[in-house]
Amino acid sequence: MTYNEKYVSILRQHDFKVTLPRVKLLEILDGSGEPLSAFDIHKTLSKHGTDLATIYRSLSKFVEAGLLNKIDFGDEFSRYELATNEHYHHFICNECGKVIKIHQCNFDKLSKDIEKVAGHKVLSHEIIFRGICNECVSVASVAH
Amino acid sequence: MTYNEKYVSILRQHDFKVTLPRVKLLEILDGSGEPLSAFDIHKTLSKHGTDLATIYRSLSKFVEAGLLNKIDFGDEFSRYELATNEHYHHFICNECGKVIKIHQCNFDKLSKDIEKVAGHKVLSHEIIFRGICNECVSVASVAH
DNA sequence: GTTTGTGCAAACTGTTTGCAACTTC
DNA sequence: GAAGTTGCAAACAGTTTGCACAAAC
Numbered sequence: 256m257t258y259n260e261k262y263v264s265i266l267r268q269h270d271f272k273v274t275l276p277r278v279k280l281l282e283i284l285d286g287s288g289e290p291l292s293a294f295d296i297h298k299t300l301s302k303h304g305t306d307l308a309t310i311y312r313s314l315s316k317f318v319e320a321g322l323l324n325k326i327d328f329g330d331e332f333s334r335y336e337l338a339t340n341e342h343y344h345h346f347i348c349n350e351c352g353k354v355i356k357i358h359q360c361n362f363d364k365l366s367k368d369i370e371k372v373a374g375h376k377v378l379s380h381e382i383i384f385r386g387i388c389n390e391c392v393s394v395a396s397v398a399h
Numbered sequence: 400m401t402y403n404e405k406y407v408s409i410l411r412q413h414d415f416k417v418t419l420p421r422v423k424l425l426e427i428l429d430g431s432g433e434p435l436s437a438f439d440i441h442k443t444l445s446k447h448g449t450d451l452a453t454i455y456r457s458l459s460k461f462v463e464a465g466l467l468n469k470i471d472f473g474d475e476f477s478r479y480e481l482a483t484n485e486h487y488h489h490f491i492c493n494e495c496g497k498v499i500k501i502h503q504c505n506f507d508k509l510s511k512d513i514e515k516v517a518g519h520k521v522l523s524h525e526i527i528f529r530g531i532c533n534e535c536v537s538v539a540s541v542a543h
Numbered sequence: 544g545t546t547t548g549t550g551c552a553a554a555c556t557g558t559t560t561g562c563a564a565c566t567t568c
Numbered sequence: 569g570a571a572g573t574t575g576c577a578a579a580c581a582g583t584t585t586g587c588a589c590a591a592a593c
Contacts, residue, residue: 544593
């Protein structure tokens with residue numbers, strides 16, 4: 256079987272065996288602009304006969320290997336996205352549920368402040384913004 | 400039965416009937432410096448014969464009423480804390496697991512930036528810091 | 544041929560729900 | 569006494585695990 260070379264080489268680099276469920280899983284996550292749940296991925300992968308258990312097993316191995324990030328928005332399930340070098344956070348639209356990347360972040364300064372004032376060593380931070388996305392904002396203003 | 404007047408009046412203010420599980424639940428959360436899970440609360444309340452289901456029911460009603468905040472740190476369960484007017488975030492120590500309130504926050508500015516640049520209306524934000532707390536930092540430095 | 548991954552079914556864990564009995568107001 | 573709350577048991581949803589077979593290297 257011949258797979259998309261991009262994902263094959265990612266898998267090889269991490270000493271993972273190359274299988275259809277894994278290649279497709281990476282392809283799906285890479286193609287999606289948003290973090291996806293195991294269920295989201297299963298919607299597509301089940302067409303190839305792939306089981307949810309297999310998806311969960313790959314997801315957790317890939318997170319462990321640093322290939323994926325696991326994200327928790329406080330709703331029913333965890334979501335996963337490809338890990339990159341970019342530093343960003345997530346904005347969730349209250350209206351449409353869309354998840355948007357936010358690149359603005361002034362946290363180096365804030366982390367240093369916390370370290371100085373309280374003495375805690377800050378190693379990482381996650382921010383979740385909630386509100387109304389630009390598209391839903393304009394829909395609302397037209398409706399009125 | 401006679402209960403701590405503080406929690407009785409909170410319940411009355413929100414039109415909740417005053418019962419032992421509810422008064423004690425508020426008392427436990429108020430007494431704890433940290434957000435607690437339903438299980439944590441059950442550890443104490445089960446001594447009075449209170450069921451986990453009752454705790455979950457009260458927690459979700461209280462969250463809905465704005466009395467409590469529900470917090471998700473991405474581990475197995477949700478945590479709850481009394482809602483206050485203070486604005487703060489959470490720091491989780493990687494070593495001891497302690498949850499510490501962080502009052503520093505420069506987000507009004509950042510939120511305005513996001514609104515200006517991307518057009519999303521930011522209504523709220525949650526930040527989770529992770530690292531090593533001041534106590535664990537000093538233990539580590541002594542150990543070396 | 545050894546190691547690793549897979550599908551299937553069953554288990555597990557945090558949370559929710561149906562219901563009849565019981566409290567609160 | 570009407571409305572809301574409780575304990576118990578059973579259900580539920582997302583996730584994990586045991587196992588025998590199969591694919592990757």
